[in-house]
Amino acid sequence: MIQTVFKGSRRYGYWILFLLAIIAVAFGCYLYQFKEGLLITGMNRDVSWGFYIAQFTYLVGIAASGVMVVLPCYLHNYKAFARITVFGEFLAIAAVMMCLLFIFVDIGKPVRMLNVLFYPTPHSILFWDMVVLNVYMLLNIFIGWNVLSAERKGVHYPNWVKVLIYISIPWAFSIHTVTAFIYAGLPGRPYWLTAIMAARFLSSAFCSGPALLILLCLIIRKVTNFDPGKEQIRTLGSIVAYAMLLNVFFFLLELFTAFYSHIPEHMRPLIFLFKGLEGHGRLAPWMWTATIFAFISLVLLVVPQTRRNEDTLLVACISVIIATWIDKGLGLVIGGFTPNPFGGITDYWPTKPEVMISIGVYATGFLVLTLLYKMAVSVKEEVGA
Amino acid sequence: MLYDGAKILVGLIIGLAFFVSPFVYDAGKPYKKPEPQLTEKAKKAGECVASKAFMREWHMQLLDEWRNEVVRKGERYYRPRELARKSTLDKRLLDQWRHLVSDGTRHYIPKTDKVYYKSLQNTCLDCHSNKSKFCDECHNYLGVHPYCWNCHIAPEEKK
Amino acid sequence: MDVNRREFLKIAGLSTLFGVGVNSVFQLLAPGELEASLSPLKKDRKIQWAIAVDMKKVDDRMLDKAVEACHRYHNVPKIPGHKGLKWIWKEDFEHSFPEQENSYVNEEIEKMHFPLLCNHCDNPPCCRVCPTKATFKREDGIVMMDWHRCIGCRFCMAACPYGSRSFNWGDPRRVMTDEELKKLNPDFPTNMEFPTRTKGVVEKCTFCYDRIDKGKRPICVEVANKIKEQAFIFGNILDPESDIRTVLKERFALRRKPELGTGTNIYYLI
Numbered sequence: 064m065i066q067t068v069f070k071g072s073r074r075y076g077y078w079i080l081f082l083l084a085i086i087a088v089a090f091g092c093y094l095y096q097f098k099e100g101l102l103i104t105g106m107n108r109d110v111s112w113g114f115y116i117a118q119f120t121y122l123v124g125i126a127a128s129g130v131m132v133v134l135p136c137y138l139h140n141y142k143a144f145a146r147i148t149v150f151g152e153f154l155a156i157a158a159v160m161m162c163l164l165f166i167f168v169d170i171g172k173p174v175r176m177l178n179v180l181f182y183p184t185p186h187s188i189l190f191w192d193m194v195v196l197n198v199y200m201l202l203n204i205f206i207g208w209n210v211l212s213a214e215r216k217g218v219h220y221p222n223w224v225k226v227l228i229y230i231s232i233p234w235a236f237s238i239h240t241v242t243a244f245i246y247a248g249l250p251g252r253p254y255w256l257t258a259i260m261a262a263r264f265l266s267s268a269f270c271s272g273p274a275l276l277i278l279l280c281l282i283i284r285k286v287t288n289f290d291p292g293k294e295q296i297r298t299l300g301s302i303v304a305y306a307m308l309l310n311v312f313f314f315l316l317e318l319f320t321a322f323y324s325h326i327p328e329h330m331r332p333l334i335f336l337f338k339g340l341e342g343h344g345r346l347a348p349w350m351w352t353a354t355i356f357a358f359i360s361l362v363l364l365v366v367p368q369t370r371r372n373e374d375t376l377l378v379a380c381i382s383v384i385i386a387t388w389i390d391k392g393l394g395l396v397i398g399g400f401t402p403n404p405f406g407g408i409t410d411y412w413p414t415k416p417e418v419m420i421s422i423g424v425y426a427t428g429f430l431v432l433t434l435l436y437k438m439a440v441s442v443k444e445e446v447g448a
Numbered sequence: 449m450l451y452d453g454a455k456i457l458v459g460l461i462i463g464l465a466f467f468v469s470p471f472v473y474d475a476g477k478p479y480k481k482p483e484p485q486l487t488e489k490a491k492k493a494g495e496c497v498a499s500k501a502f503m504r505e506w507h508m509q510l511l512d513e514w515r516n517e518v519v520r521k522g523e524r525y526y527r528p529r530e531l532a533r534k535s536t537l538d539k540r541l542l543d544q545w546r547h548l549v550s551d552g553t554r555h556y557i558p559k560t561d562k563v564y565y566k567s568l569q570n571t572c573l574d575c576h577s578n579k580s581k582f583c584d585e586c587h588n589y590l591g592v593h594p595y596c597w598n599c600h601i602a603p604e605e606k607k
Numbered sequence: 608m609d610v611n612r613r614e615f616l617k618i619a620g621l622s623t624l625f626g627v628g629v630n631s632v633f634q635l636l637a638p639g640e641l642e643a644s645l646s647p648l649k650k651d652r653k654i655q656w657a658i659a660v661d662m663k664k665v666d667d668r669m670l671d672k673a674v675e676a677c678h679r680y681h682n683v684p685k686i687p688g689h690k691g692l693k694w695i696w697k698e699d700f701e702h703s704f705p706e707q708e709n710s711y712v713n714e715e716i717e718k719m720h721f722p723l724l725c726n727h728c729d730n731p732p733c734c735r736v737c738p739t740k741a742t743f744k745r746e747d748g749i750v751m752m753d754w755h756r757c758i759g760c761r762f763c764m765a766a767c768p769y770g771s772r773s774f775n776w777g778d779p780r781r782v783m784t785d786e787e788l789k790k791l792n793p794d795f796p797t798n799m800e801f802p803t804r805t806k807g808v809v810e811k812c813t814f815c816y817d818r819i820d821k822g823k824r825p826i827c828v829e830v831a832n833k834i835k836e837q838a839f840i841f842g843n844i845l846d847p848e849s850d851i852r853t854v855l856k857e858r859f860a861l862r863r864k865p866e867l868g869t870g871t872n873i874y875y876l877i
Contacts, residue, residue: 100806101759102777107689111764111774171759171774171807178739178758183631189738189762201624250732250867251768327708404770405698406705409689519753522745524820570800598778599754599802601682 064212067441068434074286075437082430089423092416093168101171103416109403110411115169117392118421121271122162122428123196123242124264124391128272129155129203130235131302137228143298146448147291149214150283151276152207153435155235158272159200161428168420188244195238202231207435215442239264246399254332255399257320263313264391270306271387273299274380281377283436289443293373300376304364307383311357314390332398335408343408346397353389356382482589484582490575497526497564497571508594514566526564569600577603655729655748656814657844657872658828659851659860660722664838665831670697670722672834673827677812679797680826684782687791692773694812695724695827703875706864721875722827722839725750725771725812726863729870733763733772742809748845748872749814759807768867771811778806844872 096103106113132151136144167173184190206227213220240261246252247260257263277299280291321329334340336350360382362369369375402408413421450456490496496503498510517523565571576582579602587594610618677683677695686692697720700712727750733742734750741757744750764772780803782788782795796803801817804810815825823829828839842849851874860874 100775100777102690102806104776106776108691108764108773109689109770111761166760169760171761171809172757172805175739175756175758178741178756180627180631182739182756184738184740187736187738187762189736189760193738245762249736249766249768250869251766251864328706400765402705404705404768405702407702515755519751519755520743522747522816522820569802595805598780598805601796601799601802603799 064208064215064438064442068437071437072286075433078433079430082426082433085426086423086430089420089426092419093423095416096168096420097173101169103414105412105414105417107409107411109407109409110397110400112169112396112400113411114393114413114417114421115165117396118424119162119165119169120242120395121388121392122158122165123238124268124387125272125275126155126158126162126199126238127235127265127268128158128276130232131269131273131299132276133228133235134232135298137225138232141298143292143294147276147280147295149207149211149439150279150291150436151272152203152210153439154272154276154279154432155203156200156207156435157428157432159196159203159238160431161424162196163200164424164427165421168424188241188248192238192241192245195234195241199231199234199238202227202234206231207439211439211442214446214448217446236265239268246395251404252399253328255395257317259313259316263310263317266306266310266313267387267391268306270303270310270383271391273306274303274383274387277303277376277380278384279432279436281373283440287440287444289440289448296373296376297371300364300370300379303380303383304370307357307360307364310387311361331402335401336394336398340402341408343401343410345410345412346393349389350394353386353394357386357390360386480589482585484585485578486582487576487578489577493575496575511568511596514568518566524566526566527562568596569602573603578605579603580605652746652748653845654746654843655845655872656727656819657748657842657851657874658825659840659854659874659876661838661840661854661876662719662721663876664835665720665722667697667720669831669834669838670720673722673830673839676826676830680815681801682779682796682798682803683810684779684788684795685791686779686782686788690776692775692779692810694773694810695722697721698723704861704863706866707861716877723769723771723863724827724873725814726769726869726871726873727814728872730868732766732768732869736762736766738762745816747819749816749819750811751816752808752810752813754802754804754808754810757808759809761809763809768864768869769871772809773811774809775804775806779803 104113104115129148129151132144132148135141136148167176170176179190179193206224209224210220213224243261243264246255247257249255277296280296280299284290318333321333331340335343336346338344339347360379363375363379363382364370369379397411400409400411498506503510514526573579579597586592674693674695674697678685678693681694683692683694700707700716700719700721703721703723727748729748731742731744731750734740734744737743738760739756739758741753742750742763743753759774761774764774780795782792815823818825824841828841831838837850837854840851840854842851844851844855846852854876855874858876860876862871862874865871
């Protein structure tokens with residue numbers, strides 16, 4: 064099946080070259096970071112996690128795209144989704160791969176990365192995060208590959224794949240929960256110390272993952288001969304609608320707890336994010352942009368006519384992605400560290416090399432995604448699906 | 449008849465060039481055996497924490513053991529005579545000792561019941577303070593670049 | 608056995624995964640590993656080093672000297688700005704105890720400077736989260752750093768509620784070559800008998816564990832007490848006869864964020 068990625072249209076070739084060019088530049092930036100250290104980023108003693116970890120957190124959510132297609136298909140016999148499960152699974156693989164790459168570029172001593180394996184520490188959530196993310200990626204690789212392979216040969220996939228599929232469903236829930244636990248168990252960060260952190264991660268995952276999947280399906284329909292299907296996209300739209308509603312509702316719950324209790328350490332991070340504190344308000348326009356896009360997406364998703372119309376659905380999905388990316392990425396991470404443990408405010412903003420390296424990681428993920436999708440589409444076109 | 453013969457031949461030549469390049473790079477340079485030199489203090493001490501043959505082969509493993517014992521277990525003192533007890537290196541040490549000959553004795557028993565403070569910077573380099581003429585001699589020859597020196601400060605040497 | 612290329616690759620891949628997984632499990636089940644992981648929770652510890660800072664005896668000059676002595680002994684370079692490093696430093700009341708929101712605090716206390724350092728908590732969140740046990744609690748209560756093992760993930764920095772930890776964003780030895788930093792650190796490294804750290808590892812006060820192992824006191828304690836006796840009262844807080852326990856019976860002490868249950872061991876006698 065791999066040979067299908069080497070043959071494609073001119074546009075496909077240019078896209079691959081474009082991604083490779085970005086990766087080359089970003090790799091150069093990374094070598095600079097490897098030599099000088101994380102000094103070149105905007106992170107500092109108070110905001111010690113920044114853009115890289117923000118992207119990692121967001122991409123764990125995107126990896127939920129797989130389960131949101133697999134769950135209805137296998138647990139509720141919604142056979143329409145069988146047409147696109149492989150795309151959900153392949154998106155999950157690319158997303159988790161990007162997560163791991165973002166961790167790699169963020170740690171201070173990447174050459175010691177294997178210490179997490181040499182000295183396993185079950186009381187550390189980061190250890191479990193490494194376990195669940197890697198296993199989830201492997202699950203999706205095994206499942207996606209075998210299902211696609213079987214489809215190409217015109218046979219049913221082997222039974223052991225079904226076992227893996229059933230495992231992957233609760234496992235997908237675990238990756239968001241464990242990632243949320245990284246944040247939710249820290250006593251010194253009141254913005255993160257909330258019981259619904261895992262629930263919020265799950266809800267934002269279940270709207271952002273399928274939203275991106277819808278976008279990708281629309282692109283596939285446009286540039287290839289394979290049509291993921293109108294019904295499939297419509298159902299995904301409903302899933303995004305419910306999940307986004309839940310996501311925004313959960314955020315409003317946070318606002319209530321903070322502002323009705325009126326406890327300063329719970330209010331201050333939110334005030335910092337949406338208004339600014341002590342003259343530092345760089346994030347405020349971003350958070351309000353996220354709010355506006357969230358509102359737009361909700362309107363378009365809740366109204367059935369705009370949800371069913373694929374053009375407006377497209378706008379809704381883009382809005383969901385923008386809103387969740389800002390809130391779960393920058394908002395979550397920077398808000399957690401601000402105010403600092405001494406009650407003061409320290410600014411953080413990613414530097415240009417930091418952003419370039421992040422773009423490079425995204426380009427690598429998109430490259431993997433492109434190759435995997437090319438494979439899937441070629442197989443589906445081959446068997447005339 | 450060789451399909452794509454020209455490409456294969458060109459590839460082969462390039463590959464061969466890469467393979468041979470390290471030898472070509474050093475061609476003509478005289479072979480210099482690494483000769484680590486002892487300082488006056490080291491010569492006077494007469495013995496190290498273990499025999500020369502042992503240290504030559506196992507000093508990195510010993511340091512690895514030491515750094516775990518010091519940092520993680522707080523065991524700062526090394527008594528070679530009492531060695532046959534705690535450390536996981538012991539069995540290997542003892543096995544090696546049985547095979548190595550040092551100063552005509554079968555086993556290396558230090559002449560005194562000396563106690564060493566486990567520290568690369570303060571004990572090892574106290575005697576071997578000429579890092580560039582001792583440690584670096586063999587390390588450079590073998591192309592070994594231990595990153596110990598990124599943290600542990602080597603004593604300043606007089607030029 | 609007739610194995611084609613695809614099957615061979617599958618077997619090779621699965622074996623690698625299996626090997627890695629089994630190795631990790633073995634490491635976990637190695638004798639002492641699980642105990643080491645659980646040691647912060649051990650109830651039968653005999654020693655917990657602690658410091659009680661007598662704020663009635665402390666003044667700015669003393670604190671400056673203590674900070675300088677600590678940083679010089681441990682080769683902590685002076686790097687200005689928010690990417691700097693500090694193991695112990697001075698902070699005013701409002702920033703030392705931000706949860707003590709008090710608009711009408713006594714003016715004298717408002718202007719006081721408190722020495723902040725790692726609290727060597729009984730129940731340290733940093734040790735709980737470290738994925739490699741590079742930071743761990745020693746038998747004598749000191750929260751240690753293993754700079755050989757730290758991967759620089761900075762999870763401990765996120766977990767510490769007290770902002771005690773610093774990260775080496777770049778190589779600390781760059782202060783020897785960088786034009787601007789050279790002026791602030793003319794004689795770096797300031798202590799040839801203690802290592803520096805490298806870029807990419809987290810560092811913090813280690814209660815001068817190497818001095819304690821030789822029976823001496825932490826440098827900040829020694830320097831402060833040379834200026835005024837018993838300004839920093841150091842001792843084993845689990846020993847009811849120790850100086851520190853005696854003074855805590857007599858005077859009221861503040862601790863930082865006690866409601867978090869971390870069990871801090873730096874007491875501020877006011």
